[in-house]
Amino acid sequence: MADSQPELPEAHHADLESMLSRKFGKEVANYFSGSPLNRVSFLRTDHVFLSQAFKHPSASFLLFNELSPLVRSSAELAFVRLADIQPLVGPDPYSKPEAELIRDYNSAAPTPQLIFLGLDGRWRKEGEDKSGFVYKDVYKGAPFFALDVTPAEGGGESVVALRSKAEDLIKKFEGEDLRFEGGRHILSFPALDAAIYAAARHTMDWNKRNPFCAACGYPTLSTNGGFKRTCPPADQNPAAKPLPPGGTLTTSTIEPPTNRPPCPTRNAISNVSFPRTDPTIIVAVVSADGRRLLLGRQARWPPRWYSTLAGFIEPGESVEEAVRREVWEESGIHLGRVVVHSTQPWPYPASLMIGCVAQAVPGEDGEKIDMGHDAELEDAKWWAAEEVREALNVGSAGLGEEPGKDYKGGLRVPPRTAIAHQLMLAVVERGFVGGGVPKV
Numbered sequence: 001m002a003d004s005q006p007e008l009p010e011a012h013h014a015d016l017e018s019m020l021s022r023k024f025g026k027e028v029a030n031y032f033s034g035s036p037l038n039r040v041s042f043l044r045t046d047h048v049f050l051s052q053a054f055k056h057p058s059a060s061f062l063l064f065n066e067l068s069p070l071v072r073s074s075a076e077l078a079f080v081r082l083a084d085i086q087p088l089v090g091p092d093p094y095s096k097p098e099a100e101l102i103r104d105y106n107s108a109a110p111t112p113q114l115i116f117l118g119l120d121g122r123w124r125k126e127g128e129d130k131s132g133f134v135y136k137d138v139y140k141g142a143p144f145f146a147l148d149v150t151p152a153e154g155g156g157e158s159v160v161a162l163r164s165k166a167e168d169l170i171k172k173f174e175g176e177d178l179r180f181e182g183g184r185h186i187l188s189f190p191a192l193d194a195a196i197y198a199a200a201r202h203t204m205d206w207n208k209r210n211p212f213c214a215a216c217g218y219p220t221l222s223t224n225g226g227f228k229r230t231c232p233p234a235d236q237n238p239a240a241k242p243l244p245p246g247g248t249l250t251t252s253t254i255e256p257p258t259n260r261p262p263c264p265t266r267n268a269i270s271n272v273s274f275p276r277t278d279p280t281i282i283v284a285v286v287s288a289d290g291r292r293l294l295l296g297r298q299a300r301w302p303p304r305w306y307s308t309l310a311g312f313i314e315p316g317e318s319v320e321e322a323v324r325r326e327v328w329e330e331s332g333i334h335l336g337r338v339v340v341h342s343t344q345p346w347p348y349p350a351s352l353m354i355g356c357v358a359q360a361v362p363g364e365d366g367e368k369i370d371m372g373h374d375a376e377l378e379d380a381k382w383w384a385a386e387e388v389r390e391a392l393n394v395g396s397a398g399l400g401e402e403p404g405k406d407y408k409g410g411l412r413v414p415p416r417t418a419i420a421h422q423l424m425l426a427v428v429e430r431g432f433v434g435g436g437v438p439k440v
């Protein structure tokens with residue numbers, strides 16, 4: 001296995017024996033889960049809390065430029081301090097209550113996207129450290145935020161000024177031997193930092209994709225510490241888009257009267273106002289006799305690279321049904337029982353990978369591969385458990401990496417940071433299916 005692969009996070013209470021752990025085995029915590037942060041999501045509307053957390057000397061900020069995080073190296077995120085970012089964000093973006101920010105909304109005066117990620121309570125374990133942040137005597141730990149420093153696009157005085165400040169900040173950090181790490185799928189940070197990064201990137205990406213209300217089409221404002229897009233009833237921008245033909249002025253409990261049309265997101269909790277997570281199934285398919293695994297490959301992958309089958313869950317589908325449909329569509333295999341093994345947040349851009357193990361229906365009707373339905377995969381085939389085991393041990397690597405020099409096998413598989421790897425491991429090494437899989 002390539003040495004560059006980070007360890008997985010530790011499962012919660014990994015050593016605690018329970019009825020569930022005896023029946024189902026130990027919990028597997030996949031890479032990108034296991035964040036050390038307490039999100040205290042119920043405090044996101046409390047600007048007294050956010051303001052104090054933001055200004056506390058222990059606060060850390062993770063910066064993104066076009067969704068690329070600021071790093072010291074490919075294996076180390078660079079968290080910066082308040083003084084570093086104040087030229088861009090000002091003294092306190094939470095100085096006014098949220099209702100006032102909504103009332104005073106002006107689409108011509110954007111502010112940099114800031115996200116409150118949570119409180120890192122680990123300092124308490126170190127004993128006498130009293131420097132951590134404490135709110136209402138209960139909520140403790142160093143605050144973490146994410147900040148978008150992508151230079152704003154467009155014209156207008158406020159936008160040009162903001163762009164210039166962002167560009168200055170980027171130059172400053174790049175002059176300090178830091179850089180914004182590009183690349184499509186970063187999988188190189190240590191587990192705890194990776195979990196913080198995953199939540200930050202997912203939420204940042206969602207904010208950037210949703211500058212307009214999905215219900216009425218007007219510009220939205222980031223609220224709830226970056227976890228909501230609010231569609232304000234009024235826009236102080238004199239050049240704001242006028243009401244559409246037939247639109248009428250309405251009044252609101254928040255003054256001044258609205259100059260935007262009514263929007264259903266203001267009257268009830270609306271799912272278009274909150275970050276989305278896309279459920280995705282990924283499955284290790286085991287033959288009826290438990291001795292083989294079904295793996296498939298896409299044409300764009302490196303030679304010999306195979307993985308478990310995966311796909312998005314569709315509306316009106318259970319996890320089990322999505323697994324059976326995807327596997328039949330991509331390989332022609334018919335599945336019987338489907339069991340959830342573990343899950344993985346996947347911030348590229350917004351997936352939750354629901355990792356399953358499933359067993360094929362015995363015989364020609366169930367296990368015969370037919371690639372004639374969906375053209376998504378270039379190939380799918382059954383691999384002996386022994387071959388998969390060897391590939392996991394010595395032949396796994398990221399998509400752009402080479403496996404260890406000693407590996408001469410014909411199968412390459414994803415690194416341990418991918419849930420696909422953990423699902424295969426569960427079957428061929430850890431007896432997840434039971435007694436059917438022989439060990440070498």
Ligand SMILES: [Zn+2]
Nearest residue numbers: 213216231263
């Ligand atoms: Zn709206």
